[in-house]
Amino acid sequence: MRAVVTQMAAVSAALALRSPPFFFLLLVANSKATTLNITNRCSHTVWPAAVPVGGGVQLDPGKSWTLNVSGLTSSGRLWARTGCSFDGRGEGSCQTGDCGGTLACKDYGQPPVTLAEFRTGQGQADDFFDISLVNGFNVPMDFLPVPTLGLGGPGCSKGPRCEANITSRCPTELQAPGGCNNACIGNGTSNCEPTTYTAFFKQMCPDAYTDYNDFTCPAGTNYQVIFCPPFNLTVSPAPASSLPAPIGPSSKRPESSILRSHVVIIALVGGFLLLAVLVAVTFFRCNQRAQRQQEMEEEEEFGELQGALLRFTFQQLQVATWQFTHKLGEGGFGSVFKGQFGEEIIAVKRLDRAGQGKMQFLAEVQTISSIHHINLVRLIGFCAEKSHRLLVYEYMPKRSLDRWIYSRHDDYAPLDWSTRCKIITHIAKGLSYLHEECTKKIAHLDVKPQNILLDDNYNAKLSDFGLCKLIDRDMSQVVTRMRGTPGYLAPEWLTSQITEKVDVYSFGVVVMEIICARKNLDISQSEENIHLITLVEEKVKSGRLVDLIDKSTDMQAHKQDVVEMMKLGMWCLQIDCRKRPNMSEVVNLLESGDMKAYTNISNNFVATSPTNFGMAGNLSYSDSPEVSNLSGRR
Structure with a gap:
């Protein structure tokens, strides 16, 4: 640690010798106290330290610390240490900004650390200050003058901001515990030019110190330092006083009747304007109140989820x-x-x-x-x-399934038969979990190739749960408006009374698309071939299912197995939902390899007239999902 501190001191000395006064924030009022109001807006505790004024405190989220820097006669620094642990004597260590393991440190902190640097007026007219990333980055920071009549008062620059948390994009070679090192840290030299970190740090924090850019305020200005500031923080200037325009003497005294009419007109216009202003203000305040109420309700809605996500x-x-x-x-x-x-x-x-x-x-x-x-x-x-x-x-590197079954180019080559079987099995397992292993049945309601994602090994995962519905296990079905994608909708959607079996029907459509390597509804085909499921119905009745199998060599070599898989898909496409299998039955068949367990399959898959879709039993009106009702075993 001592070697690192020595090296950083050398780096800082080199920068100080190279540049005019650039250092950080505020100071020294000639006749009044100059203060730094330091606030922690981070979600975690920080331990700010300041030198040479000394000291250091534990600053919990939402807490502030006021530091009096009046009379400071040399340049100084302020930073937030993170990830600290201390023993009963106040000694310990921090992931970032450590200085000898003491809370009230007197030395500069160990990198990586976001620094606020300053030099007081020292009898001159201005303070000089900046935010420096020369020593790396650990927390976002604002350094802003406290406003008087305007932003920072007369003669103040805006003040530097580094509001982005850049650790999420920190290059691998710069990563350090709790932060992001500067590229020149640890290179064995004190020749650390600003250009070595401009490409990354400067891009993320444009206000950061490079090439002598610093900020100024008249000596004696107070400042606010915020760790993890809100985005787009601005300080609005105080409103200027409103004075009535002067009225000059009248050249001629009006007649009393004219004066009275003018008074009446002015009173009417003024009353109308006043009423309009009151209505506008009331509407604005109501709108603001409603917006705040909505934001509070949304915060409550999402508050329960923060522990898991x-x-x-x-x-x-x-x-x-x-x-x-x-x-x-x-x-x-x-x-x-x-x-x-x-x-x-x-x-x-x-x-x-x-x-x-x-x-x-x-x-x-x-x-x-x-x-x-x-x-x-x-x-x-x-x-x-x-x-x-x-x-x-x-992130799923192979993207969505539709790219692999509809496309025909080098990036998306035809899938072999074993891969197609694996994908079908994985889809079935995901649906079986939703339907049968959660506390409440979850109907996905939008099963289609675009919502099935593949990883590098072609393992399939269901995605996009925006249309899902919960079904109580003591209810056989729910009533809900039609939702989903044309071409994958089960016939019972016409009644708005649905069960999880609508997913089974959609699964059957996807199976046929995977095997036939085409969309269910394909308007590029001739009129009689647009609807795949209608074609399946015609081909099975004429004993020509093999005509629909993808023409790739591997698929043609497994025709018998492929036809059995198509029959499994047809079982899932039964118009009467009661005749469709549960997804757990489908999984058992796929894993056992016995594809002949289904019987009494109707060869009609498309409803052409009102019919009995098998809807019966208790009804439930679908509710919004409740987090407490969704947990289930993996």
């Missing part, structure tokens, strides 16, 4: 996705972007629409945060900040 800020996800530049795909309610958080590649779904999309967002967070299965995509976290709604998933 990471909660991201919108800016963190902007940074992680490179400003949402790498789009992986899009659906009816949003787009999905590739990103990186720390060492992990992630997929970020950003909802593009409010209203129904917002309801789907809440349903998806509540549902998938409380269920865990190897064949369900893993939800890492979410963002619910103002109007922003985003979900953060594990």
Whole structure:
């Protein structure tokens, strides 16, 4: 540690000798106290330290510490130490910003650490201050002048900000416990030019010190230092006093009648304007109150989930996705972007629409945060900040299944038969878990190839739970409006009375698409071939199912096995939902290899007239998912 401290002292000395006064914040009022109001807005405790004024405190989230820096005669530094542990004598260590293991340290901290640097007026007109990342980064920080009549008062620059938490994108070679080192730390030389960290640090924190850019305020200004500040923090200037315009003497005294009419007109206009202002103010305040109430309700809705999921800020996800530049795909309610958080590649779904999309967002967070299965995509976290709604998933490198069964080019070669069997089995296992192993049955309601994701080994996982519904186990079905994707909807959707068997029907459609390597509804085909399930119905009646099998060599070599799999799919496509299997039965057949267990299969899969879809039993009106009802075994 002593070697590191010595080296950083040399780095700081080199910077100080090279540059004019750049150091950090405030100080020295000629005749009044100059203070730093230091506030911790982080979700974790920090231990700020300041030299040479000395001292150090434990600063819990939401707490402040006022430091009097009046009379300081040399430059100083302030930083937040993180990840600290101390013994009964106050000695210990911190992950970042440590200085000899003491709480009230007198030396500069060990990197990595975000530094606020300052030099007082020292009899001159101005203070000089900045935020420096020369020693690395550990927490976002603001250094702002306290406003008087305006932002910082007359003669103040805006003050530096480093609001982004850049550790999530810290390059591997710069990573350190609790933070992100500067590239020149540990290189054995004190020749640490600003350009060595400009490419990364400066991009993330444009206000950071490089090439002599510092900030100034008149000596004696007070400052506020905020660790983990809110985004886009601004300090509004105090409103200027409003004075009536002067009225000059009248050149001629008006007649009393004219004066009275003018008074009446002015009174009417003034009353109307006053009424309009009152209505506008009332509407504005009601709107603000309703918005605040809505935000509070949303905070309560999502508050229970924070223990199980990471909660991201919108800016963190902007940074992680490179400003949402790498789009992986899009659906009816949003787009999905590739990103990186720390060492992990992630997929970020950003909802593009409010209203129904917002309801789907809440349903998806509540549902998938409380269920865990190897064949369900893993939800890492979410963002619910103002109007922003985003979900953060594990990244699935092979993307969605539709690319592999519809496409025909080098990037998406035809899948072999064993891989198709594996994918079908994984889909069945994921649905079996949702239907039979959770405390409440969960109907996915949007099973289709676009919502089935593949990892590097073609392991399949169900995704997109925005349309899911819960079904009490003492209820046989629920009543809900039609939802899902045309081409995958079971016939009973016409009655709005559905069970989890609608997923079984959709699964049957997906099985046929995987085997035939085409969309169920394909308008590029001739009119008689547009609807795949209708074709299946015709071919099975004429004994020509093999005509529909994908023409790739591997599939043709396994025709008998493929036809048996198609019969399993037809079992799932029965119009009467009571004749469809449970997904656990499907899994047992797939794993045992005995594909002849189904009997009495009707060869009609498309409802052409009103019929009995097998709906009977107790009805339940579907509710929004409740987190406490969703837990189940893996």
